Structures are given as structure tokens and as C-alpha cells.
Amino acid sequence: MEALKARILAEGRDLGSGILKVDSFINHQVDVVLMKQCGEELARRFADVHVTKVLTVEISGIAPAIMTALALGVPVVYARKTKPITMPDLLYLATAPSHTKGQTVDLMISPEYLRKGDRVLIIDDFLASGQTILALVRLLRAAGAIVVGVGTVVEKTFEGGRDVLKDIGVPIESLAIIKAMKDGVITFAD
């Protein structure tokens, strides 16, 4: 997606250790117009897989997931990392290693909003190691839901997430695919 890639080149910052800072338009400040375009493009790429629900993870996944769900006309569920008092004690919980926090995070979904037969598109801001998305897939399968695709805004191929997710056997789409970041230079795959 050219508008996104241009924005990454203009405002993205390589902080080293594979960390891409895109806080000015995705992760702290959100450019809602660009994000809407991202959601529409992700929806277009998954138009044929009959999505009934979009699943993401708090926090930074929420914006792209909402825009994708809006374009698809389906609800969003966001997995929680801490249990709110409104969540029932019987819940789906998977643990994933956190790429940026250097520890593990819990991902929790209430069985109220994840049903057998749901056709779920997983959306997140980044595809990096793939571990968070893999944990979501485990939750979906535990619930008897069907994973129909994985879509992310930015993919960093050098962190191997696409290989990790290969066995799931669903289409994986990313709007900007970064193959290298070195000395502050961001290089896209295409």
C-alpha cells in the first residue's frame, strides 16, 4: 500500500534491535484517515473468506481492527491483557512471549463473544515474531472458531512471523512489508 509505505519512509524511525517507531500515525497518535484506508484495503484482501468477526489484541491492534471491521460490516473483539472486573471467571487464556516487553503476556477472551463456527479474521498492527497471533489462533481453536486469515498493517519479515504462522494454513496479508532495517534505512520487500 503505497500511501502507508511513503508514510513509513517519511516518519518511521529505526530505533535499533528491530524496533520501528511509528508513533506519529499508528501507535500513539493515529492518523485516522490513513488507518481507514488500511482497514479498507485489508477488508478488500479478505473479501472472499466470509469473515463474521475480527479479532485483535489491545492496544495498538484496536485501530486497524476497527477500521477493517467497519469495512467488512462485522464486530471486533479485542483480547484483553489484564482481566477487567466485567469479564467472567471462565475465560479463554493463552500466554505469548512479548517481543517488545521482554516477558510474557496473557491474552484473554470471554467465551461470550467467541463462538463455535465464528469465521475470524485476525488483525494486528505488526507482524513480527508471530507469537501473539499464534496465541490468538490457539484461543480461537479452543473455542471451535475458524481462523480465516491474518492481516497486519506492517510486517517485519526478518523476525520470522510468517514462517511461524505458515502451518495455520490461512492467507496472511500485510500492507507494508519491511525486509530490512539497518543504520536507519528501511527497506521494503517489494
Place this chain on the structure above:
Amino acid sequence: MEALKARILAEGRDLGSGILKVDSFINHQVDVVLMKQCGEELARRFADVHVTKVLTVEISGIAPAIMTALALGVPVVYARKTKPITMPDLLYLATAPSHTKGQTVDLMISPEYLRKGDRVLIIDDFLASGQTILALVRLLRAAGAIVVGVGTVVEKTFEGGRDVLKDIGVPIESLAIIKAMKDGVITFAD
């Protein structure tokens, strides 16, 4: 907003102690169509105050803030509760007592995205005690930004937030105003 109030009556649950569970369409699962209507209505109510930025707090404020910002054509900033590695060490931080967590939370905003003269509309899912919003106002004033309004999806008048925020001197708008929850019965103010 009638569609929202009807949905609260149909699916909202009074969990006692002033806690309203609306996880099926606002706080865990999001009805993006209803949320878009909420954002458009909030944008309409603040159409004349020349908003340049919408500010909210992760996590549940993000969805209504994004939809409001989309309708207004301005960016969103969401205050972080934990510091990501992409955030600079020099930052705005205010502490607020957490209504639902029974402790305090830190609210952090990078100075990169909050500038002197910004005309900021604060959007959140709930107006309850008003303490989180008050903390955001402190951050905005520290940055020299101008608070032009406060908009929330659901207000619980019995928690006193509107009085707490009165001295800010800006319009406060809520789309569903609940004056009482007792024995599972939710009563709106109008």
C-alpha cells in the same frame, strides 16, 4: 442517542457497585456500526469548537475516539498507561485514581504529539468519577494545549464526574446518561 440507549437496555448489565457491563458492544466486543454512529454524533455536538486533535486513554476509549476523530477529520492521540520502548524519556505523566482497578494509573503522553495551541477534544467510553479525564486535562494544560470539550459514550451521573469537571469550563456531552442503576434496573436521566 436512542440507538445506544436501546442497546444498553437490551444488553447492558448492572453488576452492582455502579459497574455497568457493556462488553458485548463497547468494552470487549465492539459494534463498529453503532460506534461509528456514536462518533458521528459526538463530532456533531462539537462541530463548532474547532477541534484539531482528539485525546483519549487506552484501552476502551480508543474505539469511540477513533470514530469521533474520523468524523471530525483530525488525528487521535491515546494516552498510554505503561511506557512503550518507543516513547521518549521526557514525557507528560499524570496519575489518576482508577475507578475499576482500585489503585492509581499513570497516564503518559509524548510531547511529540501534544503541542501548544492544539485544540483538544477529550473522548472516553465512560464518564464516571471524572478523575481520568481530569488527569488528561492536567496533561493538556502542562503542554499548553487548549481543552475544547469532553465527550463520552456513557455517563453515570451518580458517580459525580460532571461536577468534578465543572471547573474546566468546557462543554461536556454524553450520548447516554444513566442516573441510577438499582436491582438490575438501568434508568436514564431523560
